[in-house]
Amino acid sequence: MGEEEKKETLQWQKQPSSACDSSGSPIHVLAVDDCFLDRKIVEKLLNKSSFKVTSVDSGKKALEFLGLSKDKAEKASNDDQKVDIILTDYCMPEMNGYDLLMAVKENSNVKSIPIVIISSEYDPQRIKRCLANGAEDFLRKPLQGKDIQKLRSYARPSTPVPKTGTKRKVMLDLIPESGAAETRPRIAGVAVA
Secondary structure, eight states: OOHHHHHHHTOOOOOOTTSBOTTSOBOEEEEEOSOHHHHHHHHHHHHHTTOEEEEESSHHHHHHHTTOSTTOOSOOOOGGGOOSEEEEESOOSSSOHHHHHHHHHTOTTTTTSOEEEEESSOOHHHHHHHHHTTOSEEEESSOOHHHHHHHHHHOOOSSOOOOOOOOOOOOGGGSOTTOOOOOOOEETTEEOO
């Protein structure tokens, strides 16, 4: 792999905030695919949809990025490296998408990161095994625009979303048994509900 390709592989770009997490930061996707062309297609589609993308060409490099490699025992603490979703190809040499899924789900520091597996091959047994072991979804290649909305929905907020309202309890005796609408009396210009 040339120096230029290495730079492109590990680069991420901040885009406008239409694909943001609860803190307003762009949703950060770690895209893992051994095929350079497939990685570039995914990067372009995600960047166009305002995701922040880091792409790597193997499961081992994904683990390194996440701070899980044997050489690097500590988790990366740089906030720029916080990953919201891992999007990985299934068929890769050395470490396939299932192996990456299992390595991530077995580590308490990163097991909460949603993982979506993509593949050009439709194998029901493979799909079932990945979903049963923690994958959020198994998508068919090539990634399409409709898949982008799914990715947004899989991103979990990094901080709890504050409640903006309260629920109102209705006493059952105020609801008519017939189910028909009922006029409520007005008291000093205020409708009683």
